[in-house]
Amino acid sequence: MTALGIDNLNVWFGTDRDRVDAVKAARFDVAIGESFGLVGESGSGKSTILRAITGLAPTWSGGITVEGKALQGAKRDREFYKTVQMVFQDPYASLHPRHTVDQVLSETLHLHGMADIDARVERLLHDVGLGKRFRFRYPHQLSGGQRQRVAIARALAGEPDILLLDEPTSALDVSVQAEILNLLTDLREEHKLTYLMVSHDLPVIGHMCDRLAVMKDGEIVEIMQSDDLRNNTAKHAYSQSLLAASVVG
Numbered sequence: 001m002t003a004l005g006i007d008n009l010n011v012w013f014g015t016d017r018d019r020v021d022a023v024k025a026a027r028f029d030v031a032i033g034e035s036f037g038l039v040g041e042s043g044s045g046k047s048t049i050l051r052a053i054t055g056l057a058p059t060w061s062g063g064i065t066v067e068g069k070a071l072q073g074a075k076r077d078r079e080f081y082k083t084v085q086m087v088f089q090d091p092y093a094s095l096h097p098r099h100t101v102d103q104v105l106s107e108t109l110h111l112h113g114m115a116d117i118d119a120r121v122e123r124l125l126h127d128v129g130l131g132k133r134f135r136f137r138y139p140h141q142l143s144g145g146q147r148q149r150v151a152i153a154r155a156l157a158g159e160p161d162i163l164l165l166d167e168p169t170s171a172l173d174v175s176v177q178a179e180i181l182n183l184l185t186d187l188r189e190e191h192k193l194t195y196l197m198v199s200h201d202l203p204v205i206g207h208m209c210d211r212l213a214v215m216k217d218g219e220i221v222e223i224m225q226s227d228d229l230r231n232n233t234a235k236h237a238y239s240q241s242l243l244a245a246s247v248v249g
């Protein structure tokens with residue numbers, strides 16, 4: 001069984017002459033425990049694929065399966081959010097300014113029907129490398145990196161299997177980006193997570209992912225192993241040009 005199955009996925013916005021075909025006939029599978037990247041320039045459709053999975057991009061056709069179960073339309077049930085969680089780019093926008101870290105995490109745990117909320121809040125903070133002293137702080141008392149750690153803790157609260165990561169470090173200072181990427185790498189191992197990660201930054205995807213799909217104008221032009229990046233064996237001309245524009249470590 002695959003964690004995520006994307007089969008001939010088309011996603012569009014608007015109708016008639018205003019219609020934008022954001023994703024065209026995308027097809028890929030993400031294995032359980034795998035980290036899969038979507039890379040491409042701005043507007044190539046990467047985020048739209050994540051949004052279609054979570055029901056935020058309502059007009060789509062084709063197939064989306066989560067752990068073998070086919071999704072329909074834009075409504076997602078409790079079970080979906082138990083399995084799949086998303087981490088957004090901007091931790092400044094994704095946390096309520098008047099809710100403490102404790103409120104954010106307690107309410108999320110409550111929504112997931114968890115018991116022992118107190119202990120779980122402490123555990124989540126520990127898991128994302130924040131001590132107890134952060135528990136009663138408000139977002140404005142946190143740095144960007146600390147906020148993203150809280151957003152990641154919130155995503156982990158329901159013990160999901162799959163995280164959708166939409167440019168999770170690109171709003172952060174360069175000095176903090178590596179810390180968050182390393183945290184995500186550790187969490188994937190400790191919590192046996194599957195990642196589908198979007199980035200315009202090829203080195204980030206090369207570092208974080210086992211395989212990746214290169215997107216251009218709504219289409220997947222190539223799917224490759226991250227090792228192919230390092231060995232410089234990208235086949236498609238567009239992938240080669242992306243590669244030439246960046247240094248992959």
Ligand SMILES: Nc1ncnc2c1ncn2[C@@H]1O[C@H](COP(=O)(O)OP(=O)(O)OP(=O)(O)O)[C@@H](O)[C@H]1O
Binds near residue numbers: 042046047
């Ligand atoms: N809500 C929307 N309404 C209309 N068009 C949209 C909407 N959301 C995205 N699009 C269009 O869909 C296309 C793909 O956008 P998408 O955000 O998926 O690209 P991306 O590769 O993730 O780029 P970015 O990194 O800039 O978000 C773009 O042409 C964009 O303008």
